Amino acid sequence: MRDAYLLRAENVSKRFGHVQALNNVALNLKPNEVLGLVGDNAAGKSTLIKILSGAIPADTGQIYFEESPVKIQNPLAARKLGIETIYQNLALVGNLPIYMNIFLGRPRTKNYLRGMLRILDQKRMEKESWEILKELKLNFDSMRERVSNLSGGQRQAVAIGRALFFNPKIIIMDEPTSGLAVKEVDKIHNIIRNFKNKGVSIIFITHRLQSVFAVADRVMVLRRGEKTFEKMLSETSIEEVVREMFDLKKRKEFLEKL
Amino acid sequence: MEFKESFWAKTRFVPNAAYMFLMTLMIFAIFSPSFLSLMNLSNIMLQSSMITIVALGMTIVMLSNGIDLSIGSVMSLTGVVTGLLLASGSGFVLSILGGIGVGVFCGAFNGIMIAKVGLAPFIATFGMMGIADGVSLFAAGGETLYWEETKFHVIANGHFLAVPMPVWIIIGIFSIMYFILYKTPFGINIFALGGNEEGLRLSGVRIVRNKIGIYILSGIIASFAGIMLASRIASAHPTGGFGYEFEAIAAAVIGGTTFFGGRGGLVGSVFGALIITLIRNGLSLLGYTTPWQYCLIGIILTVCVTINTFYTK
Numbered sequence: 001m002r003d004a005y006l007l008r009a010e011n012v013s014k015r016f017g018h019v020q021a022l023n024n025v026a027l028n029l030k031p032n033e034v035l036g037l038v039g040d041n042a043a044g045k046s047t048l049i050k051i052l053s054g055a056i057p058a059d060t061g062q063i064y065f066e067e068s069p070v071k072i073q074n075p076l077a078a079r080k081l082g083i084e085t086i087y088q089n090l091a092l093v094g095n096l097p098i099y100m101n102i103f104l105g106r107p108r109t110k111n112y113l114r115g116m117l118r119i120l121d122q123k124r125m126e127k128e129s130w131e132i133l134k135e136l137k138l139n140f141d142s143m144r145e146r147v148s149n150l151s152g153g154q155r156q157a158v159a160i161g162r163a164l165f166f167n168p169k170i171i172i173m174d175e176p177t178s179g180l181a182v183k184e185v186d187k188i189h190n191i192i193r194n195f196k197n198k199g200v201s202i203i204f205i206t207h208r209l210q211s212v213f214a215v216a217d218r219v220m221v222l223r224r225g226e227k228t229f230e231k232m233l234s235e236t237s238i239e240e241v242v243r244e245m246f247d248l249k250k251r252k253e254f255l256e257k258l
Numbered sequence: 259m260e261f262k263e264s265f266w267a268k269t270r271f272v273p274n275a276a277y278m279f280l281m282t283l284m285i286f287a288i289f290s291p292s293f294l295s296l297m298n299l300s301n302i303m304l305q306s307s308m309i310t311i312v313a314l315g316m317t318i319v320m321l322s323n324g325i326d327l328s329i330g331s332v333m334s335l336t337g338v339v340t341g342l343l344l345a346s347g348s349g350f351v352l353s354i355l356g357g358i359g360v361g362v363f364c365g366a367f368n369g370i371m372i373a374k375v376g377l378a379p380f381i382a383t384f385g386m387m388g389i390a391d392g393v394s395l396f397a398a399g400g401e402t403l404y405w406e407e408t409k410f411h412v413i414a415n416g417h418f419l420a421v422p423m424p425v426w427i428i429i430g431i432f433s434i435m436y437f438i439l440y441k442t443p444f445g446i447n448i449f450a451l452g453g454n455e456e457g458l459r460l461s462g463v464r465i466v467r468n469k470i471g472i473y474i475l476s477g478i479i480a481s482f483a484g485i486m487l488a489s490r491i492a493s494a495h496p497t498g499g500f501g502y503e504f505e506a507i508a509a510a511v512i513g514g515t516t517f518f519g520g521r522g523g524l525v526g527s528v529f530g531a532l533i534i535t536l537i538r539n540g541l542s543l544l545g546y547t548t549p550w551q552y553c554l555i556g557i558i559l560t561v562c563v564t565i566n567t568f569y570t571k
Contacts, residue, residue, distance in 0.1 A: 055460055076462035091457035093450045100446060105461030107443045119441050 004067055006031045006201050007052070007083075007170060012061035014047055021047040022058075023225045027203075029170065034192060034202045036212035036233075039222035040245055045205045046088075048222065049172050052203070053085035054078035079105070082169035086176065090159040094148030098140065099129035101147050102162045132161045136191065153184050160191060171195055173204040177211055189215050209238050221245050273526035274565060275513045278558075279533050286540035293540060300422070306535035307424035308483055308490075312502050313509035313527040314435050315479030320507075320515045321439075321522055322451035322472050324379040328368060329480035329506060331390035333499025336360045336484030338394045340410075341403035341494030350409045357485045358478060364390060365477020369470030383473075391497060398496040414490035424486060428528075431482065436524055438475075448472060452518070508555065509534055512562045533558065 007029040014022040022044045029035055039045050051058045054075040063070055065081050072078050078085070092101050099122070100107070108125045109118040126143045133140055138157040147155060156176070163171050176192075177185045185208070192215045195202055206212060212219050213233060221229035221244045229244040243249055286293045312329055319326045340357035348356070364386055371382040416423040439445040447468045450458040459465050483502065488494045513530030515522025534555055541551045 053460075054462075074462070074464075075460050076464070079462045085460070087460060089457075091454065091460040093453040093457050095453040096446065096449060104450065104458065105463045107446060109443060118443060120443065120446065 004031075005029060005064070006033075006066060008064040008067075009048075009052065010062050010064075012048065012051060013059050014044075014051065014056070015059055020225050022051075025061075025222065025225070025227050027052075027220065027227075029201050029203060031169075032196060032199050032201055033218065034196055034204070034216045036216035036219045037203055037205045037222065038207070038209065038212060038219060038241065038245055042224075043222040043245075044225040045222055046174060049085065049174060049203065049205060052078070053083060053172055055085075076105070079166070079168075082167070083172065084163035084166065084168035084170070085172040086156075086159045086163050086174065088174040088178065090155055092147050092155055092159060095146060097144045097146060098133075098150075098158055099125045099143040101158050102129040102132065102165055104162065106166065128165070129161065132165050133157060136161060136164075152179060156180075164195070168200060170201045170203065173202065175205055175207070177206060177208050185211070209241060212241070213238060223247060273514050273523060273529060275526045275529035275533065275562070278512075278562065279529045279536065282533055282536050282540070286536065286543075290540075290543055293543065298539070298543075302532070302535055302539050304422050304424055305539060306531045307428055308487060308502070309505045309509055309534060310428050310528055310531040311431060311479060311483040311486065312506035313513070313531045314431060314524055315476045315483075316503070316506035317510045317513070317515050317522060317524055317527040318435065318439065318448060319379075319472060319476045320452075320510055320517065322448045322469070323455070323518060324372070324451075324469070324472065325383060325507070325517070326368065326473065326476045326480075327380065327383040327503050328364060328386035328390055329476065329483070330499040330502040330504075331387045331394065332361055332364045332477055332480040333484035333487060333502055334495070334497050335364070335390045335394045335397075336481040337488040337494035337498050338398045338403060338496055340485055340488055341405060342397065344405035344407045344410060345403060347407075350407060353407075353410070354485060357488075358481050361477035361479070361481025361484075362474055363477070364480075365474035366470060368477065369473035372473065373466040373469035387503070394496040398494065400496065402496075403494040404492070411489055411492055414486050427482070427486065431479065432524060432528065435479075439524065444468065444471060505531075505534065508559055512559055514562075514566050516566070530562075 005028050007027070009025070009027040012022055012025045012027070013020070025044070025048060027048065037045050037048070047056070050056045051061070052063070052072065054072040054077050057073065063072055070081060072081070072083075093104060096104075103125050108121040108128070110121050111118050129143045136157055138154065140154065147158060150158070176188050180188065189211065192202055192204065204211075204216075216233055218230065218232050219236065219241055220227060221241060223245065229241070283294075292298065312333070315329060316326060336357040339360050340353045343353035343356045368383050368386050371377045371385075372379050412423060413427070414424055418426055439448060447458065447463055450463075451465070451468065451472075455465065480499075484499060487498050491498070509530035510522065510527045511530070512533055513522065513526025513528070515527060537554055537558065538551050541554065
């Protein structure tokens with residue numbers, strides 16, 4: 001009997017004009033598992049996770065969440081299932097304060113007139129934002145600070161806080177360590193490990209293979225829109241993954257023939 | 259954790275436009291002492307009521323990184339429709355509801371063109387401007403409309419507790435807009451659309467719905483202004499609202515709202531409208547004709563935009 005998968009995507013394809021971004025790709029994710037998704041530029045990694053997060057629709061494919069078929073037609077549907085995504089550009093609104101960004105799309109409100117009138121509950125959002133960011137051990141002066149006034153690392157903390165707040169089952173991270181200093185990269189690794197300890201599953205895209213080997217359980221390689229490789233970390237090596245990413249096996253054989 | 263601001267820190271929320279308004283007032287007072295008379299000041303408040311109303315609506319649209327060039331024409335069309343209803347004896351209430359209906363309909367049309375069809379706000383509302391003008395002229399037969407109903411004139415000419423009705427109407431509209439913008443999720447979406455529309459979409463918010471709502475709101479406010487205008491001149495002119503969209507934009511920009519969305523506020527726009535009216539009123543009093551007024555307003559506009567740009571850097 002095989003373990004039940006938390007998320008299963010089968011036969012996912014997506015075309016943009018002439019470009020076949022994804023071709024019949026399958027992705028599986030077990031509960032409480034960290035999956036590293038790697039590949040060269042334009043391999044289709046971002047496209048795949050955007051489909052899983054509801055940001056773009058797939059042309060074909062079926063997605064199963066906890067073994068039931070689901071349709072993830074928009075970002076709200078994904079969030080309702082418990083899939084939170086941290087995009088590479090963070091998708092924060094700079095002119096709004098931190099607490100409003102944490103609750104973007106799902107503000108805390110006081111409801112009157114049987115739900116017809118919803119008024120923002122700013123005090124509650126401020127308090128809850130403070131608590132979640134304190135847990136991430138990052139220092140802020142005030143939850144009312146405009147996000148555009150924050151540093152890169154702080155903004156990422158806000159994006160992570162937003163993803164974490166609604167107790168997701170799956171967190172998807174697109175290049176979480178890009179542009180970060182070494183110390184901050186370690187912080188991200190610890191954050192991912194923390195998520196895993198809390199029982200969350202994680203899919204993260206990265207170009208930094210060391211990150212994959214530092215925190216992931218499994219690695220999946222996409223090359224030119226197709227899945228070409230998938231293995232448990234313990235059964236593979238960085239060299240093998242790099243070879244698969246850039247299709248170096250053929251080149252190696254080619255060079256050997258010379 | 260409680261972040262208590264000192265009184266002086268809170269003053270950063272006073273828009274620049276408020277200071278400019280006071281300055282302009284002082285300058286004119288120097289040239290003509292009768293400027294500060296109670297009668298003149300309340301006259302200014304009354305005169306500014308039209309521009310203030312449309313400026314409030316325009317502010318909200320601009321905050322969301324949009325623009326509504328059709329409000330002047332919607333004002334005219336509202337006046338014509340309300341006038342036709344009044345003239346046909348439909349009564350005070352029904353005629354006003356009909357007028358507001360015009361605003362809702364035009365706003366919804368704008369919203370659908372922009373949010374669902376994907377036209378740029380400038381283009382979509384520019385088109386509506388022409389359509390509404392055309393329908394206005396057609397429906398009014400190219401003539402000014404009059405009616406016998408007199409209760410309607412209270413809106414712009416009446417008083418309540420010694421304060422002119424238009425001032426009460428502005429207070430009412432301002433309060434509702436303030437509430438919507440700063441106390442409701444819809445208001446947050448308005449700011450967010452101006453700040454990072456894609457970010458908002460990725461958070462799960464239904465962008466189409468919100469955008470349509472914004473333009474319907476703008477349409478409704480334009481129709482309020484149209485009703486007020488018809489009430490003030492006790493007639494409906496098919497192009498009565500001509501040029502108000504630019505007054506609205508000018509007032510909003512002077513008040514600190516930018517074209518890129520996300521920055522600005524309602525209070526600033528009220529002062530922007532007051533400044534424009536002040537300049538017109540003041541220059542008139544001093545004997546300077548309309549070309550001078552346009553010129554000065556243009557200069558003030560440029561100066562304000564420059565100041566606000568530096569301020570936000």
